[in-house]
Amino acid sequence: MSWEGIKGHDQIANRFSSAEAAGRIAGSYLFIGQEGIGKATFAKSLTMALACEDLENSLTACRKCNSCIQALAGTHPDIDVVKKPAERTMIPLESLIGSPDQRLRAGLCWRLLLKPQLAQRKFAVLLDADHLSEEAANCLLKTLEEPPPGAVIILVGTTLERQLPTIRSRCQVIRFAPLADDIIKHVIQREQQQKGQDLTDLTLNEIARIAQGSLSKARLFLDEELTSFRTKLFKMLSEKPLRGVDLTRETIGIVEAVGKEPSLRRTRLRLVLDLSIGFFRTKLHVIHGLSCPADDILESTIHAWSASPEEITQCLEYSLDARQSVDRNANLGILVDAWTAKLERA
Incomplete structure (x- = not known):
């Protein structure tokens, strides 16, 4: 109990x-x-x-x-x-x-x-x-x-x-440590059942992997649009050269899809940047001999991306800076443009 x-x-x-x-x-x-x-x-x-x-x-x-x-x-x-x-x-x-x-x-x-x-x-x-x-x-x-x-x-x-x-x-x-996957799955399933829905084990496992211990992220990824965007984002980040214009368009699109409320848009952009930060950190871990999480999409895109530790570190720093700027009331469109331009040059 x-x-x-x-x-x-x-x-x-x-x-x-x-x-x-x-x-x-x-x-x-x-x-x-x-x-x-x-x-x-x-x-x-x-x-x-x-x-x-x-x-x-x-x-x-x-x-x-x-x-x-x-x-x-x-x-x-x-x-x-x-x-x-x-x-x-x-x-x-x-x-x-x-x-x-x-x-x-x-x-x-x-x-x-x-x-x-x-x-x-x-x-x-x-x-x-x-x-x-x-x-x-x-x-x-x-x-x-x-x-x-x-x-x-x-x-x-x-x-x-x-x-x-x-x-x-x-x-x-x-x-406070991240929540275990079993806890994430239990809570999400209980909440969905209260709404008259029942998720499959496959869906629950995927949501728990993506959430990385955060229940609030798990709830966000009940949205199939976000799950699909995550796959698209990782593929774009793994491309070389990175196509900044395409990344900007897709990022702005997923941010604006949540509605016109500024706080909701900022929350959505934080999620995009958190996903990107996780992608770059995982790539660094793999380069230094650590195993990749059990995530087919992440694993395939990580191994497809050829980059030096210096390039990855630079991309990670750019993404961390952008993440902090979201909380400083920066214009989101300008922020996304600047972030993708830096990634493109890295």
């Missing part, structure tokens, strides 16, 4: 359970791991369990007391969840310290200083920690250095490299 119904992270749950039993819950944590593996869900469930009024349940929320009911509804006065607005590229400063006319009298840092109303301590979950500006991170730093007594602050990000060193040094880092 998985802790709080969250699969794949029981060892981390056991660590927190032991820490709570020993009275050693820290004041600040940094949850690190790839997108779509349950870090945010774990953080919210952890704060609910720690705030639960049923003290006999240790680190298991009863889901019946007033505290749990309000936590589930997102209205708990002592559990603060802050995330990046969909229309913004960074977490706004006012989310942490209030708007200019309410500086230090509103925002997450101020609310943490208030006396708990329902629970015995205050909690804060800061999602999208990768998107903290330096100014916002410095404001948060003061709270992390001198947290209110008993407060628990959880930052959720993807990599340590995307956090300021001063933030990293003041948090206990908890690393």
Whole structure:
């Protein structure tokens, strides 16, 4: 039985359970791991369990007391969840310290200083920690250095490299591993069956391979259009010379196919770049003697591509730079043009 119904992270749950039993819950944590593996869900469930009024349940929320009911509804006065607005590229400063006319009298840092109303301590979950500006991170730093007594602050990000060193040094880092293929397949099949659909083992195996441990990616690849694009993308990346115009056209096409909502288009482009980054990394691994994942499409295109380690590394760096630029509110059309032009010249 998985802790709080969250699969794949029981060892981390056991660590927190032991820490709570020993009275050693820290004041600040940094949850690190790839997108779509349950870090945010774990953080919210952890704060609910720690705030639960049923003290006999240790680190298991009863889901019946007033505290749990309000936590589930997102209205708990002592559990603060802050995330990046969909229309913004960074977490706004006012989310942490209030708007200019309410500086230090509103925002997450101020609310943490208030006396708990329902629970015995205050909690804060800061999602999208990768998107903290330096100014916002410095404001948060003061709270992390001198947290209110008993407060628990959880930052959720993807990599340590995307956090300021001063933030990293003041948090206990908890690393979340990618989900096992069996977990991905089980969850996807259950969700599809709830919709009246039943996937074949072949389809589930293919989705799990492509997802690489991320449940959110697995859900995206239920779309046959994306699965087909993945095959086309790998074939285009393996061509030499690479045809930049064709790659641009296909990339823009799959990005625009998701609709006109900017946030959805950015999510789609991130996926394209993640696939490309995975392709180049796998090629480097193969060149250095490591085995290729059990993926017929990836394996055939990887072996068909003749490139030096220097060329592959350059393509990987270009793709990583483009991936970061997606989060900086860059014009997507210009970004894709620049990315494919660099790959073509590599």
